Amino acid sequence: MIGGYSRIGMVNEAFRLFTDMQRAKVEPDGMTMVSVIYACTVSGALDLEKWPHAYIDKKAIKNDLEVSSALVNMYGKCGCIEKAKEIFEEMPVKDAKVWSSMIVGFAIHGHAEEALETFVRMEEAKIEPNNVTLIGVQLACAHSGLASKEKKYWSCMLESGIEPSIEHYGCMAASRDASIGSVGSIKCL
Secondary structure, X not given: OHHHHXXXXXXXXXXXXXXXXXHXXXXXXXXXXXXXXXXXXXXXXXXXOOHHHHHHHHHOOXXXXXXXXXXXXXXXXXXXXXXXXXXXXXXXXXXXXXXXXXXXXHHHOOOHHHHHHHHHHHHHOOOOOOHHHHHHHHHHHHHHOXXXXXXXXXXXXXHOOOOOOXXXXXXXXXXXXXXXXXXXXXXXX
16 A cells, blocks of 8 residues: 555655554565655655665665665665665665666766766676666766767667657757757756
């Protein structure tokens, strides 16, 4: 239920239900915490961002791939890039989702070089990029004025069998507009 509330943007209800669980002495598992972390991410409230992580540590909840991925995503989107990077680097196993979260986190907060370096590391690790990965790469290229690199990554996307989405085309258009100076601030997500 917490996950459902979070996905449809009813974060207050998700938090209320989590509080009710605690009052009833029901211990959350990792998947419940992923839903709570997602609710914090959706809410955008910076004051909420750290408590799920502290709760996970305090209660010794198994910090598996899904929980770590959710934390990287939350910290990255909330602007705590160093914390996201710390968790990311400590992860022994990384899937496309967590690589993408880190790339997007870097890209949306103006760390284009780190986003692109992370993408190269992802390729070296033989992890296949997904739609989100390539939106992050496009955004990084757009923010740093690297239209030629963006074309290379666009080709990579097509070769990987990823169908371009409206978001990909939007990033490409924003990048082209920025290269001729007509866009001051680029946001593709």
